[in-house]
């Protein structure tokens with residue numbers, strides 16, 4: 027594809043593989059800018075399918091579904107990394123696809139992802155690739171205690187086991203089905219953060235401010251974003267590392283790079299997501315350009331300008347657990363939205379999922395305020411109303 031491609035202007039149809047909440051919020055952003063949208067997702071009840079002009083309900087590799095998508099659309103993106111990279115590669119034969127199948131294929135595989143980080147010169151956790159029982163036996167003691175992660179298809183802490191001893195490691199690999207895994211040394215985390223970059227076909231690269239993330243049970247719970255949420259030096263290092271990772275992939279699109287901050291202040295890259303990310307949702311209400319608009323701009327070859335955060339922000343993830351304040355297994359109860367929205371600076375985003383389930387991402391609440399202290403106070407009040415533990 028030439029670097030000098032003309033932008034795809036509003037009025038044409040843009041497509042996405044995947045019908046989850048990220049696709050839904052992408053569709054909202056694209057539609058706001060005057061684009062038509064098409065979603066390919068086999069599920070008739072998908073959050074993005076509900077809101078899109080077109081919903082193609084076939085499997086991701088269905089030749090007819092892919093043909094329909096490519097005849098409807100002028101460009102295609104993806105909203106989750108486990109979409110078969112092959113589907114992207116097939117679409118790329120007839121229309122611009124971002125990110126490229128090759129970049130998504132790397133993000134789908136922890137072992138390849140780690141190798142890419144090393145190649146880019148960014149620090150990674152000490153780790154070993156375990157594809158075979160010989161590699162399992164050869165794991166050095168120095169990686170224990172560690173976290174055993176399947177190389178593929180993991181998300182929200184799924185496909186991961188904490189292992190303290192060699193016996194637990196051996197048993198853990200069997201539990202995970204003896205599939206290809208990566209064992210990572212358990213690191214003393216002082217904090218977690220992430221950076222979202224958007225890179226155009228011409229190599230222009232912009233980023234959102236660094237996000238400070240709190241995970242609970244392997245799932246993102248809270249994101250806090252304001253100047254000073256981490257030290258300026260750390261923020262600079264993280265942005266530079268994220269840009270190097272994107273550059274190294276010749277990446278086109280929105281990319282999230284997740285980091286660990288260690289107890290000694292060192293920064294380590296954890297993983298990448300080749301798409302907008304849960305930790306970037308605050309940008310919808312706190313930045314002049316959201317991560318979803320960045321995704322639209324990238325795929326349409328529109329200019330990328332450096333986003334500006336205009337308000338300190340906190341994002342609270344709304345998991346299905348909140349629908350069961352009394353006892354799990356009881357009838358779901360709708361959380362007290364009116365009381366939450368009575369708090370100034372609260373912005374509710376729900377994904378239209380029919381059924382609340384424990385651990386399921388149902389929506390998020392963005393809180394904006396004039397100061398970080400005020401954002402924090404309001405977020406804590408909202409957390410009390412919603413039954414989210416304080417932070």
Ligand code: ATP
Pocket residue numbers: 151173175180181182183184186210211212213214215218241244245246284296297
């Ligand atoms: P997602 O894709 O939803 O971000 P995931 O399932 O891919 O999550 P990871 O990001 O690898 O999983 O890990 C989930 C969480 O587990 C991390 O955010 C961190 O809190 C913890 N964790 C992962 N690896 C390590 C490690 N090496 N040392 C300490 N904690 C870790």
Ligand code: MG
Pocket residue numbers: 284296297
């Ligand atoms: Mg993660």
